[in-house]
Amino acid sequence: MHTGYIGTKEARALLTVVLSASISLTLPQDLVFQAGAAGWLSMMISLAGGLVAWRLIARIAKMAPGRSVVQMAGMWWGAPGRYAVGIILGIYFLLITGLVLRAFVEMVIGTILPRTPADVVMFLFMVVTLYIAYFGLETLSRLSQLVGWTLLVGFLLLLLMDVGWMDVNYLYPLLGPGWAQIVKIGVLKSSYFSELLLLGLMIPGMRVVEDVGRVAWNAVLVSGVLMVLMVLGYTLAFPPPAGADNPFPFYQMARLVYLGRFVQRLETVFGFLWVMTAAIYMAAGLWGATQSLAQAWDLPVYRPLVFPVAVLVFGIASLPADYPQTTSLTNVYLRSWGWVMLLGMPAALWLGAVLNRRRRKEG
């Protein structure tokens, strides 16, 4: 049996869950903070940015079938290229996983477990994350397929249950801060799709490598539509300026569910979705960081690196002094400049492939 590989459905589920995870973190608040009531329009532009990245990744995947982005860099630019791409990706996933871990831990403490020490929550999360990441892509993707539908239904149900709080009048003035700002924020916030690069590392583990483009398309579209819907729903229920001041948008949306005296206080149910998404996201991030570094050094296995990388993630998560610093580092840097990685890396690889092909032809 052909084991150790994942199918198209599993890959799609993993990527969709990972991309959608930001919904349960600070994405809605970030968009409302940056673009006011027009945050959802900016998110649509971000989605377009994500689709451009999909096109680039699908194209480079065809140029070197079955190879990861790190291996492609090695093919085109030799060992230095492999090191550069592997290390850059590794550091990116390391940073983003560490910061998301810290943000998530702070959210859990700020809402559900106010008196539990941060280290304890972080340690428990790391244990789960480490376990999933250690067993690799197959475990990760099957788990994602298992919970993906639950998450999809959960997100939509949350929006549906909060419809009573939504008021369409809050979308006006329609262009909020003006079209220039909407476009600018839309481009910057394409960074929310930067985890698409994970697919670039997953390619060698995919059973049908021709499906890379389809997987990316489906994942970007489903998660992008969910992001737009969530930002829209959030803006209608928590319009600016209130919406921009909310540190835990998803949790607050869940807390707002009030369908009479019997159907209320459902945040624990949605908290379950929240925890599952975060666990998969962080495990995928840890796996991504480990894979990037392992591929950079052309190691045959990545598992020995999982523990040291997890320690690094734990260390990075412990660095920010407080929750505002964590979100500011995430939203101002990673979620504003991640688009350079998202579009820049596939574009560079595509350019490398084209030049390489031309050179070979000339040779």
Add this chain to the structure above:
Amino acid sequence: MMRWIAAGLCIGVLLTVTGCWDRTELEEEAFVPSLAIDAGPASGVFIYTFRIAVPRELTGSSSGGNQGGGSGGDTQKGSKAISVMARSLGEAINLTNSTVERRLNFVQCQYVLFGEELARQGVSLHLQDLLRFRQFRRTMFIAVVKGRAADSFKENKPVLESSVIRYLEGLQKLRRFTGMVPIVHLHIFARAVQSGSEDAYTSVASINQGVKEQDRRKNPQQQDSNEETGKESESPAEKQRSNESFRDQTVTYEAGKIRRVGGNPEEFPGAAVFRGDRLVDFLNGEEARLMLALRGELPHAFFTVHGPKGRFTLEVQEQGQPRIVRLSDGERPVWEVQPRFEVDVVSAAGAFDTRSHGGLVDMQREAEQWFDRQAERLVEKLQRDRSDTLRFGMHERRRFLTDAAWKSYGWRDRFSQIQVRVHSHFVIRRVGNQLVSSGMR
């Protein structure tokens, strides 16, 4: 080996992480179902009153017997109120906890009451406390009490409920029954205060001094015998008090002034309207439901109309949001608000023809004229208060493309300039259990 490690991990996790870190038991918590905030003796100092639930007194259903929820009038048994002077809510919680043997917990808090004086000074300071502290939920209800908010806990003697929680839940439903008690969630209130394009309102609570006095003077022995027999027999003294209450012959919908005998000394018709975070005016019960109707939020109400042919009462249900039409622009633009109602006739005493469609149309017209007149009066009152609780600003801002353009328009100053006409549409569908009122003199 891996299986043993996995099994060990599972058992370890099950044993260690199933509870919360600080091992808090329910018996160690003092739940606060409602709290009141009043202005203090000096600036920056406030009186916080916490109503703490006494769990063993909260048992019983609202449907029967002399025990628990069924007996009514004794929520004070099921809860204890403690007032403390402090500079912030956090400080008040800590000070109160220096005398209460359990830790105050607000996760079950359903109501926050603001005293009138405090509300007139502005509530944003307290809103920030409520929105930030994790134990408070945005689904809590808020209200303004005429006079001191703490008195509301002291004088509140519900007719049916003895459980303070059930009582608060019952209050929330009043909005659906009469439209006169426009209960508001903290989330909606805070959103309106912060938005800048609309103004907020809350429901009102007030002590009816007449009923309070009657309650005080009531002979305790008489009260006991009534409870035993389950009858409300009227002694000569009570009869005299009833006559005193009903001496003033006008019907009023104003909180604290409803002509009545018996029941809860506290009453809730009307609304408190805000400009920004400050209370600027009170609406009576009738005005409150007109306000809800113009906002498109009146689920159900009885309207009684007096006309030349007699008087009739209509049971109305609003149909969606009222249409708002801009009839003219300029310095004083003219707007027309068009609410629509589905109507059942509940009573009609007079020369009304409820047997024919034509007769019903006449009745509709009379009701529409009455409604339009009252609603226009309300709009003028709110324009004088410069309080856009009718959310006209939310409608107006649809005409603007950017936040900057909307801000420079200066809606706050323009709100009082617009001329508003109300053009309601009543559709009578059913006429009750009688086709005509003839034969009655």
